[in-house]
Amino acid sequence: MDATADRIARNIADTIDARPAQVSAAVNLLDGGATVPFVARYRKEATGGLDDTQLRTLADRLSYLRELEARRATILQSIRDQGKLTDALSRQILAADTKATLEDIYLPYKPKRRTRAMIARENGLEPLLRAILDDRSAAPETLAEAYLSAEVGSVKSALNGARDILAENLTESADLLGRLRDFMRKEALITARVIEGKEADGAKFSDYFDHRERWSDIPSHRALAILRAAREEVVTVDIAPDPDGGVARAEAMVAAQIGAPGDAPGDRWLRAAAGWTWRVRLSLSMYVDLMSELRKRAHEEAIAVFARNLKDLLLAAPAGARATLGLDPGIRTGVKAAVVDATGKLVETATLYPFQPKNDLRAAEARVIEMVRRHGVELIAIGNGTASRETERMVADALRLLPDGTARPTRVVVSEAGASVYSASELAAKEFPDLDVSLRGAVSIARRLQDPLAELVKIEPKSIGVGQYQHDVDQRRLSQTLEAVVEDAVNAVGVDLNMASAPLLAHVSGLGPSLAQAVVDHRDAHGAYPSRKTLLKVAGLGPRAFEQCAGFLRIRDGSEPLDASSVHPEAYGLARRIVDACGRDIRAIMGDPQALNGLRADDFVDETFGLPTVRDILSELEKPGRDPRPSFKTAAFADGVEDIKDLKPGMLLEGTVTNVAAFGAFVDVGVHQDGLVHISQLADRFVKDPHEVVKAGDVVKVRVTEVDIPRKRIGLSMRKDGGAGSADKRSDRGTTAAKPRRHGAKPAADGGRTAAGDGGALGAALRDAMNKKR
Known part of the structure; x- marks a missing residue:
């Protein structure tokens, strides 16, 4: 193994808690064309039992480190070609373990456009800077008089040139940049302020009109909300040390780099130059670096949340090979019905009109009974969009018409997220060329009850609607991650x-x-x-x-x-x-x-x-061919609870978790809007990550804590005390908002709509949910 491969293997081994030999074996297999599922399942002897999670991390890290090594080689060659590569510098470059550190080292040697410091050097002002550094007792103004020329016409110009040279030296110091970056990561604050005149247009971002918190602590969903508000030109964003002492500490760190502790004229001038360098040059570069880190961190966390939710949804319990009637609810356009047999083959379709304007309820019920009898339907899958509860009630009334002793199909409300995307897809058109687009959705709803995995793989993962801020994150990275989740689920x-x-x-x-x-x-x-x-x-x-x-x-x-x-x-x-x-x-x-x-x-x-x-x-x-998915279980919605107006605080309901975000879980309780169980209401203990408690597809019992009918917001709790006594009322800890659903519309890539918070009992907790579903 060459030195580069060995360095990569050791680095990855530390990351995934494995031995370098395990990493090298896995890398060889992956480079040879093997897939992660295959290596995880059938090459355990070679890799020492690395699982699919370790292998996914290995593959991601391998890509980054190979890019790092390629850049390292380029930098070494560039400096070597300049004739400036020393043994010490070579060792420093070889020791750099991140791209940022590598670029910091390269800064002084990086070809650049003509700078003010270059011009100052050409004008002979570098000796002036050395003179100030060497003789702190002399007044810099006096020293500068000796360096006046046709190009440098005044003492002020001479001193400004010397300052430019000093500033460039400081901004190209890898040691200083590293220490400042560490300082900023610990101490910096992220601040958002509304742009004057944007209050009305940006009302959904009102919680960030005057917001400040520590950069290191801000969770991904709040960071992404602020970044979106900035992108929409509603707020300005700054990342800087605390003005009460933090800025002074940063300037002191810069001054310490050149050693100016005394009160001599030269020391005072150098400290002033260091402060100017921080304010004009370094603070901006730190802002850019930390903004980039924040964006990457927020993206990775949001993508990880989406990946976990998608995995849970794909591995949800299948109802199995049973004849199923799929119903895609609608009012004006009718309820689309499709029956598939136990193998998923389409055998009959129909459009029912039990609601306005036709109100042909009797004919709709009769057709349901007819399809159930003709095809031996065991399951009825009802999409959870508009008119879902009304359709479910119609089906229940129809099934009562079956003779006593006749087996009645099980009614299940199914998430229809992505069904409309599938219906209009090229794949659906190829599978059902003669079937109306709206009826294809009913087929998808029926099949996803039989086998969620087999049906959901037909839909682009981003359209399934279990993520947050999907449009805001790195789309290439999101697609790669979600495809890996699908691959692992299918092969598992x-x-x-x-x-x-x-x-x-x-x-x-x-x-x-x-x-x-x-x-x-x-x-x-x-x-x-x-x-x-x-x-x-x-x-x-x-x-x-x-x-x-x-x-x-x-x-x-x-x-x-x-x-x-x-x-x-x-x-x-x-x-x-x-x-x-x-x-x-x-x-x-x-x-x-x-x-x-x-x-x-x-x-x-x-x-x-x-x-x-x-x-x-x-x-x-x-147990040959065992299915790792759980056994099939459905939520029983409460009778008489079909609309948000039917909800009252204190009600105990059963529902299905539809989405899990960093700040809580959305639960479908059968009223067209998903209520939110905030992270503080998930359990009678502190919960750091909602995925510790729930996952998409779980059937849970919740208690209604608050209902805001005008805003269509539902607060829920899974705590044994029903949410009472929660002392933490900060904007990111209270009860929050519902997730409205609109049937027939293309699902928002973030899974729903925005819930904005601007006051009130529910509004106090809306910062985290504010932009989750826009």
Whole structure:
């Protein structure tokens, strides 16, 4: 391993708490084309058991460090070409562990445009600066008289030139820049103030019209709200030390760099020059650096929140292979209905008009009963948009018309976030070319109840609506992160090769859109795959792709029993050795934990497969093809609670968590607006991260604490005391706002709409939720 690769391996090993050898093995595998899911699941011996989270961090860090090393090499060569590279400088450059530190070191050697300091040097003023530094007792004005010339016509001009040279030296000092940056990270305040005349237009940002807090403490959602307000030219933003002492300390740090502690004329001049350098040059560069860091930090935290919510949603409990009626509620345009069979195949559609203006309630109920009977419908999925509760009531009334003793389908309210995006997509048009766009949404709602993962992968992750400030964050980074979440979720669950759609297969390790489509085309042309190995007959799918994808694909009731498990074909020989040791048929053993009693994993370790793989195979034989997702459970909405007007403080309700933000969780209680359980109301203990308590898709019990009907805001609590006695009423700790939903509109990329706070009991807590959903 060369020095650069070794340096990268050691750095990453410290980050992910692993050994450099583990990192190097993983890097070699990833560089060779292996995917993170494949390496995490099937190369544990090589990596020492690094999991997918460690591997994702490794991959991200690897990219950064390789860019750092490339920049390091460029800088070394640039300084070498200038003839200024010394051993000490080389060691300093090699020791730099961040891009910022590296650029600080390079500043004095970086080619630049002609500066005021360059002009001052050309005019012979550098010796004046040295004279002031060497003789502090002499008045700088007196020393400057000796340096007047045709280009330097006055003492003031001479001293200004000397100051320019000093300022440039200070602003290019890597040591000083590093210490100032550390000082600012600890002490700086971020301040937002409204621009005069923007109060009305920017009312939604009113909590930030006069806001100040420590830069190091500001949470990502508040930082992003302030940055958005600044971008919309509602507020100005500053990042600076506390004016009461902080600025003086910063200036003192600059002065200390040149050593001017005394009261001699030269010391006073140098301190004044240091103060000027801070005010005019360094404070601005510190602002730029800290603003960049703040933006990056806020983006990463917001993206992490989105990623966690997306993972929870994708891995939500599937209702399973059961005939399902999907209903996409609507009033004027009618309720769109679509029935899919147990495999997700569309078998019937209809449009019902139980509401205004047609009010054909009886015909709507009769059609529901007819579809339920004809197709043996077991589940009814109702979209949670406008008219959701009215539609649910209509369905409940219709089901009462079924004869006594007849099995009644289970009604489930389903999030329709992204359904309209799917309906109008090229994929939906290809799948249902003759179906109206509005009816496609009903199909999506039905299928996402059967299998959320299989249906949601058809929608761009950013359109699913479980993030915050999506439009504000780095879009490339957001897309990369969300795609990784989808890939990990799909491969963790596994995919039925003979039923999966091309969009789902595209996320399987080693496949992609083109190979996934080829797999489906081959299946359509030749029928169901009898075994995994027949994948090698697919055009374009070679041994390398097969190695990556095979273990994540399942074939039920195929010619090879192990194809239904997550055992990789490369380890079938090992699995059969384990089965042979039991003395029974493989089909009899799979799924029977008792059959494997008495077997020792160590007995099956050989030169090819180590203990981790043996243990994985034993576990898989016990429960072949296990689904890591939880069992299916639904929230029961309260009867008679269908609108925000029906809510009263103190009500105890059941609901479903739809989104988790840094400041709390949004919960659907069945009234068209999601209430917010603020982080301070999630538990009877201090909660640092809402994900410690809830995740998207959880069914929870909440108590209504406050209702603001005009603003459509609902405050909820999960505390045992119902939210009473919460002493913390700061703007980021109280009960906050609802998340309105609008059916039929394209979901906002941030998942909903803005809730602005401008006073009142609820308004006191709206700073955190203010821009979350805009």
